[in-house]
Amino acid sequence: MVLEENNTDQRYKIANREALIGVGLVMFNFVWWFAFAYGLGGKNPSEYTYVLGLPAWFFYSCVLGFIVMAILVTVVVKKWFVEVPFDEEGEVK
DSSP: OOOOOOTTSHHHHHHHHHHHHHHHHHHHHHHHHHHHHHHHHSSOGGGOOEETTEEHHHIIIIIHHHHHHHHHHHHHHHHHOOOOOOSTTOOOO
């Protein structure tokens, strides 16, 4: 059985919305990483400050960035993502 593509199907709207949220999260992650990595890391290494033994640019861009993104993704998935059935007759919750 082949499913016809139906753009009025609520599942497509949900999938598109969730994909846009995912793209937004990726863009936020890149801006966070880039701003800290090149903002703090773009100077002479002898001028670096350190957090927990790591250069501040690395700590804020990679370590703290990972923690922030893990929390942000968890909150976004729990709050705005919905379960979508894969079967043809399924109803969106």
